[in-house]
Amino acid sequence: MSGWRTQTGWALDRCQSLTFTFDGKTIPALKGDTVASALLASGQRIVGRSFKYHRPRGFWGVGSEEPNGIADVLGAQHRPNVQMTLEPAVQGLCLQSINGHPSAEHDRMAFLDRFSRFIPAAFYYKTFMLPDWHLFEPRIRAMAGLGRLDPAAQGFGPSVPINATCDVLVVGAGPAGLAAARDAAKAGRKVILCDEGLRAGGSLLYRPARIDGQEGRDWAAAMGADLASLGVRILTRTTAFGRYDHGLTGLAEAQPGTAAPRIWRVRAAETILATGAIERSLPFANNDLPGVMSAEAGLHYLNRFGVAVGRRVVIATTNSSAYDTARALQQVGAEVTLLDLHGRSDAGQHPFRVIAAQPIETALGRRQVEAVRLTSGERIEADTVLVSGGHTPSVHLYSQAQGRLRWDESLQAFLPGDPVLGLCVIGAAAGVFDLSRILPGQGVEATSHGGNAAVWPKPMAKGRIWLDMQNDVTAKDVELAHRENLTSVEHLKRYTTLGMANDQGKTSNLPGLALMAELTGRTIPETGTTTYRPPFTPVPLASFAGLRGGQFMNPVRRLPLEAEHRADGALFREYGGWLRPAWYGADESAVLREAKAARQGVGLFDGSPLGKIEVIGPDAAKFLDFIYYNTMSTLKLERCRYGFVLTEGGAVYDDGVLVRLDENRFIVSCSSSHVQGMGFLLEEWRQDSFDRSRVVIHDTTANYATLTVTGPKSRELLQAVGFAALDDLPHMALTFSQFEGIEVRITRVSFTGDRSYELSIRADHALGLWRRLKEAGRAFAAVLLGGEALMILRAEKGYIVVGKDTDGRTRPMDLGVYGPFEKRKGEYLGRRSLHLPAVADQARDLVGLESLTAAVLPVGAHVVETVGGKRRSRGFVTTSHYSPNLNRPIAMGLVEGGSTRVGEIVTLYHLGQQVQARIAPVCALDPKGRLLDA
Amino acid sequence: MQLFTCPFCGPRPETEFHFGGDAGNARPGAEASAIDWTDYLFFRHNRKGVAREIWMHMSCREAFLMERDTVTHAVTATHALGSEA
């Protein structure tokens, strides 16, 4: 007593049969079937179990409006929560129904329905709370829910989003959309047409109609060919899921295999929404029984997929469109009774029984429809009930574009109101249901829609009347929300979960708010709708991600000498957006060896990511005086000066060395992790406060490799390579030389505290110089220095790393640099903030911290004091290492009043442990800086 | 994804732009009071409706003025700042 295969069904290729499995059962199908049509044809009625009550459910619809027919695709092609109505049947597909264990037919949890009184809407706010709701939650979640995700599955394959522009985007390839696309294409405009179905055609694919003497379906096919020849791009299995700003519409195009749907970002000058309308259900008790379906779906399954959904069919309708369904089913031999709720009873005209104005009171049956009882008391035996309460226009994209809906009383529907720029709505989506009005003057012969009356659920109705079948919400739940004073539609939605499932209330929102309107004595437009948001149907996150994941997420920058470092056994880590050697060698013990050897002899370090932003122009010096905390215009030619750049709030944003090449040319040598930020800062102020024709900013960081030679033997090594006359080069000065004909800028500057030289050479000539340095270095036992060892060397000297030894509040005075604050006259970034007392009150000084034991202090440990019984933080450890040159731990930290507390013992607190430390000067090694000239 | 028009480059996706604050938030002079200075740092008009804002197009580094409706997201105008170089 259920569905069966007929001789109709133009979409089927009867020569190609296939099978797939559903809940372990083998289901026969034909090429052209969807999973839903094949299941219906095989007589399968129960295809899932409902979310909360585990009630048996069957298919209701035929497209994306389907609330019940969801399954997981298992195996290598695993995808959870697939809508079976839109899924093509293919050989070997393996499907598992959702929420039914072990199967939809036989579900262990079906007993839950008997306790439905205790688990109405929002039960979890009132029950299962004590002693601790966490005890109940996992079990409740396991019992409810839709699909099941297989953790071992691969997930969606990548698909890269496509950006497209066009003159006209037409959403929906039914008769209205096809006609609009053709008109636009004929006018010479670039058109994209999309449709969520397998083919273009919309209702013409199943509803009988003649257009200009042609069958509707043939007319649609001819239009498709016409459009293709006019250059229209037609995308099928493509849902327009969201409308975004500035004329952008997001489309999701289904992909073969397991690739995620591909997103199209379409920017159109004009978008035409021909999105159709969704058939409405009717309210009666047990209207969720398998066998209760949309009348339109019944017609669609029959004419297109060759499936009659039942043998003894009752059709209840408020409008004339369902008569097409009645006639078609009658013709294939089903026993049809039509309940015309509008009162037309021209019984004699039809080959089936027509009953006027007698609504259904209840559907009867245990696991599927067995009969219906009308309000008159009459009982009609049936295995199927096809319902039509009119159609609700799909206005989602219009509303997402901030269009305001207006209520049309005669159509009992929300329609697009005031026009939205760049958007227009046509066809059934605009409340125009008759084909003759959609295609005027084209000799249309089709059944008129005959009004769009609806039947809304009434308060105090008997029995369980289902509104949202996906989330198991009944009319009584709406009444409950009303009793609890949650009467706004937004509260109704969240309290009952009406409209919150995959189907987003496509068939349930309107009946729910109509009932709430009646309960609260308001009209439907006064009650209003909830906010429409994308996506219209679910879109996997993988679609939005595209390729952005794995190695494509936050790409690191690569060194010019990376291959050479690899060959030298470097272990790489990410530092400030670059992939750089952390150390050279098999394990981390190399770090201490490198740090020790570099200070005893000479170390070679690849510092290529160091910023080299050129500031050029007659106003460059004046400009840099404004940018830096320190006066820079007094910097002599071929000299460099260490300075800070502050935020306008007075905090240190970056530190670095400014190099002066000539009167009008400087290089901002900012930290490698701040190059992008400094570049934008310089540009912003150049354009805001200076004459842009007199100072320019050029980021040349990538042009040069910077190779650092550091240690007491550094000068000898460079002389051995051929760089003479370095004896005369004072610290913080630069000179130019050559290597194999290529210019090398040698800057004597130190981040290690030892005598140190930075050699900058064009990146494409760096390899030769680096190899020469290594070769010459052998005579000096030169060591290759990785990032980790460099961090130890600078920490031994108390040299800061901005962002590690400073935070968003650290001012230059906290780092002991008072000069400019006290003496500078001119204006510079952040100056005014430094003079704000409130800023000074929160100061923490950077100090050294000595461990009292052999243990290295934990980074991030807080300096704590107990004040009034409470433990308060007075600062924290920012840097901490074992020093191989001092043979003891060293550390730095930001501590309140630290500079006046040198010698004091403080308590550090970290992860439940306390340890003591002594405040010390920030420079632990060679405080007089003698090593710089060693 | 919004579309903003750089006065030099033309229409580009919003991800190429950086918000630079309210237009007209001029940097106070050296003798500014604490209130004037902190207003400059932190006070935002946060207008509902038409706003005048400074944006930077990161691709070409042009800072410019954009008139934008903060409710409808409609961009009514973009202007280059100052004189052309």
Add this chain to the structure above:
Amino acid sequence: MLELNHVDKWASQPEVGAILQAAGVTARVVDAPECRLVSGDLAAFSRVSGVDLSTALRLARDRTLVLGRTELAPGWHAEGFALSDLSAGLALVELSGTGLADLVAKATTADSGPSKAITFAGIPVVLDLKGETLGLHIERGLLAYLWSWLASALQEPSR
């Protein structure tokens, strides 16, 4: 426990001469030409250097990327412009083939307009369209990323 060498998370940098062919597109890493960044009075630069500005890659209202050698020294020029060498700072990938339009639709959104500086595959790129060949000038440190991106975008199943 073996320490993860993070360099193994990413593909290595392609050499000049590397070729990728898929989905109707040929991608090639080519030798990047000498080039200079010029800012300021571009008309003055053109007069002084003899370079035709239409052959340069305009980046901004007052900035352009000049391909090839010039005798002008780096730094400020009194005529009102500044020049910096960027010859070793950029890598060049050339794309051609029937699938080029489809690939560009995946990589970028809008028409580039008068500026050749756009965002392509999520990174800043300077476009140089010469006939049917599209040149992408990118910061040399990002070449490996772009090359991997192109390989993945061209090899994913197309429409």
